[in-house]
Structures are given as structure tokens and as C-alpha cells.
Amino acid sequence: MASQDIVVAGHVVDPTRPVAGVVGGGLEAFAARPQRGDGPAAIAVRCRAHHPPRLKVIERLPDPELLGNLLLPLGQGTMPGGEEGPSRVILYPMPPGPPLMTPGERRAPLGETDLIQNVAKPVARVLGELAGYGITHRGIRPDNLFRPLSGGPVTVGEAFALPAGFCQPAAFETTPMAMCARAGKGEGRLEDDLYSLGVTLLALATGAWPLASLDDRSGIRLRLERGSLAALVGHARLPAAVATLLRGLLADDPDFRPSLDEIALWPGGARARPQTARPVRKATRPFDLAGEAIFDSRSLAFAMASRWSEGVKAMRTPGLLAWLERALADQPLTGRVAEILSANALGGDQDGDLLLCRTLAVLDPQGPLWWRGVAMMPDGLGPLLAEAHAAPKPSVERQRDLADMIEAQAISRFATEKLDQPGMVEIEKFGRVARAQARARVLGAGRERLLYQLNPGLPCLSPLVRKASVTTLPGLLAALEQAAAASPPGGGAPSPLDRHVAAFIGANMEGKLDTLLAAAGDAGRPEEAGLAMVSVFARLQRLQKGTVLPNLALWVAALAAPAIQTWHGKAARARVEKRLPEAAATGDFAAMLEVLDDQAARAEDRAGFAEAAATFARAAAAGVALRAEAPLRQAEAARTGGLIAQGIAIALLGGTVLLLAGS
Amino acid sequence: MAKAASAGEARRPSRRGKWLFWALGLGTGIALGVALPTGILLLVGLLPAAASFAADAHPDKTTARPVLWLNLAGLLPALKTLWLNGHDLRGLAAVLGDPATLSLAYGAAAFGFALARTMPYAVLVVLEARAAATLRLLEARQEELRTAWGDEVAAEANRLAARAAAAIERKTTKER
Numbered sequence: 078m079a080s081q082d083i084v085v086a087g088h089v090v091d092p093t094r095p096v097a098g099v100v101g102g103g104l105e106a107f108a109a110r111p112q113r114g115d116g117p118a119a120i121a122v123r124c125r126a127h128h129p130p131r132l133k134v135i136e137r138l139p140d141p142e143l144l145g146n147l148l149l150p151l152g153q154g155t156m157p158g159g160e161e162g163p164s165r166v167i168l169y170p171m172p173p174g175p176p177l178m179t180p181g182e183r184r185a186p187l188g189e190t191d192l193i194q195n196v197a198k199p200v201a202r203v204l205g206e207l208a209g210y211g212i213t214h215r216g217i218r219p220d221n222l223f224r225p226l227s228g229g230p231v232t233v234g235e236a237f238a239l240p241a242g243f244c245q246p247a248a249f250e251t252t253p254m255a256m257c258a259r260a261g262k263g264e265g266r267l268e269d270d271l272y273s274l275g276v277t278l279l280a281l282a283t284g285a286w287p288l289a290s291l292d293d294r295s296g297i298r299l300r301l302e303r304g305s306l307a308a309l310v311g312h313a314r315l316p317a318a319v320a321t322l323l324r325g326l327l328a329d330d331p332d333f334r335p336s337l338d339e340i341a342l343w344p345g346g347a348r349a350r351p352q353t354a355r356p357v358r359k360a361t362r363p364f365d366l367a368g369e370a371i372f373d374s375r376s377l378a379f380a381m382a383s384r385w386s387e388g389v390k391a392m393r394t395p396g397l398l399a400w401l402e403r404a405l406a407d408q409p410l411t412g413r414v415a416e417i418l419s420a421n422a423l424g425g426d427q428d429g430d431l432l433l434c435r436t437l438a439v440l441d442p443q444g445p446l447w448w449r450g451v452a453m454m455p456d457g458l459g460p461l462l463a464e465a466h467a468a469p470k471p472s473v474e475r476q477r478d479l480a481d482m483i484e485a486q487a488i489s490r491f492a493t494e495k496l497d498q499p500g501m502v503e504i505e506k507f508g509r510v511a512r513a514q515a516r517a518r519v520l521g522a523g524r525e526r527l528l529y530q531l532n533p534g535l536p537c538l539s540p541l542v543r544k545a546s547v548t549t550l551p552g553l554l555a556a557l558e559q560a561a562a563a564s565p566p567g568g569g570a571p572s573p574l575d576r577h578v579a580a581f582i583g584a585n586m587e588g589k590l591d592t593l594l595a596a597a598g599d600a601g602r603p604e605e606a607g608l609a610m611v612s613v614f615a616r617l618q619r620l621q622k623g624t625v626l627p628n629l630a631l632w633v634a635a636l637a638a639p640a641i642q643t644w645h646g647k648a649a650r651a652r653v654e655k656r657l658p659e660a661a662a663t664g665d666f667a668a669m670l671e672v673l674d675d676q677a678a679r680a681e682d683r684a685g686f687a688e689a690a691a692t693f694a695r696a697a698a699a700g701v702a703l704r705a706e707a708p709l710r711q712a713e714a715a716r717t718g719g720l721i722a723q724g725i726a727i728a729l730l731g732g733t734v735l736l737l738a739g740s
Numbered sequence: 741m742a743k744a745a746s747a748g749e750a751r752r753p754s755r756r757g758k759w760l761f762w763a764l765g766l767g768t769g770i771a772l773g774v775a776l777p778t779g780i781l782l783l784v785g786l787l788p789a790a791a792s793f794a795a796d797a798h799p800d801k802t803t804a805r806p807v808l809w810l811n812l813a814g815l816l817p818a819l820k821t822l823w824l825n826g827h828d829l830r831g832l833a834a835v836l837g838d839p840a841t842l843s844l845a846y847g848a849a850a851f852g853f854a855l856a857r858t859m860p861y862a863v864l865v866v867l868e869a870r871a872a873a874t875l876r877l878l879e880a881r882q883e884e885l886r887t888a889w890g891d892e893v894a895a896e897a898n899r900l901a902a903r904a905a906a907a908i909e910r911k912t913t914k915e916r
Binding site: 149646648649692700721729731737 | 760798800802803805806807808810812816817820845848850853854858859860861862863864867868869871872875878881882885886887888889890892893894896897899900903
């Protein structure tokens with residue numbers, strides 16, 4: 078094994094042998110071979126932290142043996158040398174051959190039988206199998222279908238190393254998906270994959286990349302104005318069976334797309350009468366938006382969204398409603414838009430962002446959520462947050478826009494306008510929950526928690542450990558231990574438990590440490606905060622038996638010093654003060670917790686303090702009583718003094734009598 | 741009822757003082773009638789005691805009684821001389837003419853007065869010294885507790901006292 082080889086999931090990865098043309102999205106891939114034996118070659122795909130892989134989907138994928146014709150992950154690991162330290166790596170088997178078609182390529186069209194039997198049906202089978210696990214593929218495109226040069230059924234390439242749909246060109250996505258930011262498409266639906274299959278079949282049937290001469294925006298506009306089928310197919314001559322199949326797959330209304338069973342039996346299973354989608358309602362006169370003439374509501378929504386500030390202005394003009402009512406003659410639509418605009422007549426939404434977001438949701442019921450010119454699907458929020466926060470140069474503007482969107486509950490309001498569509502009730506709740514989480518200020522919660530909760534596997538972005546690219550709790554502890562070894566610890570950072578570290582812990586511990594984390598961040602009660610911090614690390618260390626963290630323990634011990642004040646007795650405090658650094662030097666947080674919070678000793682300390690306070694109070698009361706009794710003492714002195722004087726006088730009288738009697 | 745009781749107690753000592761005064765007066769009267777020289781000697785010799793009784797407003801006559809007993813003690817030698825050297829007016833004149841007689845009697849009365857005045861102060865000094873010693877012990881105990889438990893023990897004691905006072909206040913209000 079050469080010195081630069083890296084072992085991941087039982088395979089040796091050679092970073093000096095990159096593999097091109099197998100994965101998209103700009104990801105690096107390297108050749109890999111089994112560490113033992115003569116197994117097939119593999120490729121190691123290096124992931125990017127700010128475009129997180131679909132880890133939750135990967136967990137649900139079946140074993141590779143159960144699902145043929147699809148490149149499924151063989152394993153995961155980490156390898157050094159990424160943009161910011163070690164990066165996650167996913168291993169895949171090597172594809173059986175080259176891709177069917179590369180982006181922009183012109184090639185000889187595939188025959189009808191080849192298309193149906195070796196492309197459409199195998200891909201539909203794969204999609205059907207994945208649908209059984211509740212998974213979409215979101216990577217169906219010609220350069221992601223592979224087969225040997227000799228032909229045969231295609232193998233579908235990978236689609237899990239990046240956010241869903243990230244690598245899909247706009248032309249291969251439905252128009253709503255095509256509008257979305259690459260990282261913000263969400264998991265999508267089977268119907269989205271079927272559409273992508275349709276465009277793929279079109280490209281293979283014509284031998285040309287669809288809409289290659291148009292930029293993404295123009296391509297979307299064309300499809301909105303003319304419909305996807307007309308815009309994409311144009312005047313291309315297609316075999317009959319393929320044309321009928323495409324008419325269904327490229328329907329803009331997902332309900333018109335053929336089912337997997339129909340595709341499996343194609344052309345025999347095709348519906349007797351080819352279904353066509355409803356025609357787009359056109360206006361009798363155009364709506365002018367900054368010089369652009371628009372004839373339908375969906376195109377209007379897209380135009381207003383793409384030019385956000387003009388869209389906000391146009392929304393506030395009476396011309397919009399007038400156009401909807403008279404030119405487009407869509408009364409229900411007019412009523413809904415009017416309702417939104419009149420409900421906000423009091424000016425509650427000063428920027429107009431939320432108002433336009435809701436208006437666009439109504440104008441284009443199939444469209445994505447728009448916010449300040451960026452489109453997303455609601456479940457694409459997580460990867461968008463990751464992209465904004467975890468990029469090598471994080472985008473402060475994008476972070477602010479997303480934060481404003483969450484605060485405005487745009488996701489909930491978007492879903493509210495579409496409650497008749499499936500899944501929108503859950504999305505409405507998700508929007509509210511996201512805002513509540515983002516607003517929370519306690520340590521372990523807030524925007525940072527939302528980021529990690531929506532992106533499991535995202536490396537911790539704390540400046541303390543960012544370069545170490547930690548994605549697990551054991552990794553976090555090791556990285557914090559290293560950071561604590563610096564002088565001063567953490568490079569002068571005030572605490573090892575900053576907002577990112579705490580949120581990372583909270584998300585990875587699934588809420589089990591939320592109370593402790595919140596207490597650890599309570600600046601108003603430093604004694605309790607110190608104790609809580611030790612408790613957090615003790616719980617984490619318990620997950621990894623045998624790990625010692627002396628540098629981190631010493632750092633935390635210094636920060637937890639105020640916790641000594643939670644002991645009442647000075648002797649107890651002195652004892653704890655002496656034993657705490659000794660326990661910290663062993664690197665064992667449980668030992669530190671035992672010193673700081675020995676329950677039996679605490680009970681004794683509390684009881685002793687209560688007794689001491691009671692005694693002190695009694696002594697004080699006795700002193701007050703004594704001082705108050707001064708007049709009583711004076712009266713007593715007068716009485717007793719008088720009696721003593723009398724006694725002496727009587728004694729002297731008696732003595733005198735005896736003396737006189739005796740003499 | 742307490743006021744009436746203490747008023748009753750004040751009336752009893754004052755009644756007793758008056759009784760004593762009248763008894764003394766009666767005794768002197770009887771002595772004058774039965775033994776004139778002795779009576780006159782007592783009258784003249786016990787003038788300080790009489791004055792003291794008249795002046796002493798305390799119900800127990802705490803000043804007048806020591807003056808009386810010592811005045812009497814000082815007069816006893818003169819009485820003995822009168823009785824032994826002829827209980828007549830000539831003997832009385834001789835006794836009264838002796839400067840030592842009245843000096844001793846009046847001097848003893850003065851001593852009695854001084855005794856009655858100073859003894860309460862002496863007792864007060866002792867009582868105050870005892871109280872001061874107790875206070876010092878209490879303060880020393882509090883200081884010990886402060887040393888062992890810090891200033892928080894005083895704050896906690898104040899809280900306990902405030903809570904107890906509030907509880908008493910609530911109870912009193914309920915009873916009213």
C-alpha cells in the first residue's frame with residue numbers, strides 16, 4: 078500500500094487517480110479498490126460540507142444486492158485534503174460503462190426499442206423500487222445513466238452525495254424545480270423523477286441536449302408560455318410509442334404523467350387515448366412588468382419573482398388586480414389575490430416580501446416558495462442554510478435573507494395558500510416550528526440548532542473545530558481537546574461550549590441534553606452554568622468509554638470555578654477547590670462532576686448551612702432581646718439594690734444592738 | 741387587668757409605707773407619753789429618717805428604709821446612755837448636748853442614704869456586665885459561623901427571620 082493511500086470502508090482510495098464523468102455537481106471522485114481480495118473497482122466521491130449529502134436517504138437505502146441497475150453506496154468514511162480539512166467520502170461501485178450522453182453533446186439518436194426496453198423500463202423499475210422505500214432519485218439525466226459500450230439496460234448513477242436535484246440541469250427539471258436554487262429543491266416527488274425521465278428520453282431520442290441554446294431563465298419562460306411538451310419537443314420527429322410516452326411524462330400537470338406500471342408495460346400498458354394537459358389560460362392583453370409583456374399568471378409569477386423589487390411595486394399597483402380580473406378573466410384567482418392584498422392593507426408587512434411571497438404562491442399554485450428572488454421548496458431549507466453558513470466564504474446576505482424568511486413564517490404562509498395540496502399541512506407546521514426554534518435564545522437552540530437539525534452530518538461550524546470538519550460527537554470531543562491544548566485554550570475563546578458547539582451537541586443528542594445546555598448558557602447564574610457545562614461533557618464522555626480529555630477538562634474546570642460557590646461551607650469549598658484541578662488533570666469529567674456535585678456531601682453541606690443559619694438567627698434574636706431588656710435591667714437593679722441596702726442597714730442595726738448589749 | 745394588678749400592687753406598697761409612717765408616728769407618740777426623754781430623743785434623733793420617708797416617693801420606700809435602720813443604729817448608743825444614766829430630762833439634755841450623739845445618728849442616716857442610692861448602681865453594673873458578656877459570647881458564636889460558612893449565613897439568617905416575622909404577622913392578622 079503506497080504511503081498516500083487512504084482506507085475508507087474497506088477500500089483503498091488513491092487520491093492521485095481522479096475519476097471524471099461519473100458524478101456531477103463539481104464533486105471530486107477518486108479510484109478505489111478493495112483493501113483485501115480482488116473485488117471490483119470502486120470510486121470514492123468526496124462530499125462538500127456546504128452541499129450536504131442525503132444522509133437520511135442513504136440510511137434508508139436497501140442493500141446493493143437487492144436493487145440492480147442503480148449505483149448504491151458501499152460505505153462512507155472521511156479522507157483528508159478537502160477544502161476545509163477532512164471531508165466525508167461515499168464509496169460507489171464503478172459504473173459498468175460510460176454515460177449515455179454528456180452535457181451539450183450531439184450523438185446519434187437511440188432506437189425506439191432500445192429507448193423503451195433499455196432506458197425507460199430499467200429506470201422506471203429503479204424509481205419504483207426506491208419509491209417503495211419512500212425515496213426519490215432526483216438525478217435522472219443522460220450523463221447519469223451508464224451502460225457498457227456493447228449496450229443493454231442502463232445503470233442509474235448516484236444521486237445521494239449532494240442535495241436532491243442539485244446536479245439536474247434546468248431543462249431536465251419540472252418548471253417549479255427548475256426555478257429553485259440548486260441546493261433548495263428538497264426531496265421532490267416521484268412525478269419529478271418521471272419528468273426528468275421524459276426529458277432524458279427526449280434527449281436520447283433526438284440525440285441533442287434539450288434547450289441547449291437557451292439560458293435557464295429563458296428556458297423556463299418558454300416552457301411556461303408554451304407548455305413543457307411544446308417547448309421541449311418543438312418540431313422534433315419522434316417514434317410514435319416514444320412520442321406518446323413523452324406526452325405523458327412531460328405533462329406540466331403531474332396528475333397526467335403515466336404511472337410506473339404503465340411504463341413497465343409500455344407500449345402495451347399505455348392508455349388508449351393519450352392524455353393531454355389542460356391548456357394554459359392566456360390573457361387578452363399583456364401585463365407589462367418593467368417592459369416585459371406577460372400573458373399568463375404563472376409567467377407573471379416567475380417574472381415578478383425574478384425581479385423582486387419590481388414585483389413588489391407591481392403587486393401594490395391596482396393594475397395587477399385589474400389585469401387578473403379583466404384581461405385574464407380569472408375571478409377565483411383575482412379574489413384570492415385581492416384577499417391577500419386587502420388583509421395587509423394596514424401595512425403590517427412593510428417590506429412587501431411576505432406579501433409578494435404569498436401572492437406568487439397563489440398566482441402559480443405549482444410554483445416554489447419565493448423569497449427575495451430566490452426560490453426553494455420548503456424541505457430544501459436545510460441544504461440552503463448549510464450552503465449559506467458552511468461555505469468556505471459564508472454568505473452573510475443569504476444568511477440574513479433566510480433568517481428573515483424564517484422569522485416572517487414565509488413557509489407557513491406559503492403552505493396556507495396551498496392547503497388543498499398534499500403535504501401542506503405538515504409544511505405549515507414545519508414553518509412554525511422552524512421559526513420557534515430560530516427565535517430561541519438559550520444555548521443549544523436557535524438558528525444554529527435549526528441548521529444542524531435540518532442537516533444531520535453537517536460538520537460543526539464553530540471556529541474552535543471548523544478546520545477539523547467534525548461530524549460526530551466523538552470527533553467533536555477530540556477536536557475540542559486539541560483546541561484546548563493551545564495557549565491560551567481555544568485560542569482565547571471564552572468557552573468550549575459556544576453556540577455552534579452547543580447546537581451541534583443538542584442536535585446530535587436528539588434533545589436529551591437540552592436542559593443542561595440551556596443551564597450551561599445562563600450567564601445570569603454562572604455557578605449553575607459551570608456545573609451544567611461539566612455535566613454536558615461528562616454525559617458526552619460517557620458515550621466513549623475510556624477516552625480522557627485532560628486539556629479540555631482543565632479548561633472547563635477553570636470556567637466552572639464559580640460552581641464552587643454553590644457549596645456553602647468554606648471547608649467544603651476549599652476541599653472542592655483543591656480536588657477539582659486534580660480531577661481535571663485526569664481528564665475524566667465524571668470525576669470532576671463527582672467533586673463538584675457529590676450528592677451525599679451536598680446534602681450534608683446543605684443541612685449544616687441550614688443549622689448554622691438557624692443558630693445565627695437565634696443568636697441575633699437573643700442579642701436584640703438583650704439590648705431591648707436594658708430598661709428591665711435598670712428596674713431590676715433598682716429593686717435589688719434597694720433590698721441589698723436594706724439588708725445591710727438591718728445587719729448593721731443588729732450588729733449595733735449586739736455590740737451595745739455585750740458591752 | 742394587668743394595669744389594675746400593677747396599680748393594686750403600687751397601692752399596697754404605698755399603703756404599707758403609710759402604715760409604717762403612721763406606726764412610727766404612733767410609736768413615737770406612745771414613747772413620748774410613756775417615756776418622754778426617750779420619745780424626745782427618738783423624735784430629734786430620727787428626724788433624717790422621718791424626712792427620708794416623707795421624701796421617698798417609691799412605694800417600697802427603698803431609700804427611706806435603709807436610712808431609718810441606720811439612723812436608728814446611730815441613735816442606739818445615745819439611747820443606751822440615756823437609759824443607763826437616768827432616764828430623765830437632765831440626762832436627755834446631757835445626751836442631746838453631746839455633739840457626738842446627733843453626729844452619730846445623723847451620720848449613720850446619711851450613710852444609709854448613700855447606701856440606698858449607690859447600691860442599685862452597683863447592681864446595675866453587675867447586670868450590665870453579665871449582659872455584655874452574654875452579648876460578646878453571642879457575637880463570638882456568630883463570628884465563628886461566619887468564618888465557617890461565609891457572609892451568606894447572615895443573609896440566610898435574615899431571610900429566615902423575615903419569613904418567621906411574616907408568618908407571625910399572617911397569624912396575627914388571621915386571629916384579628
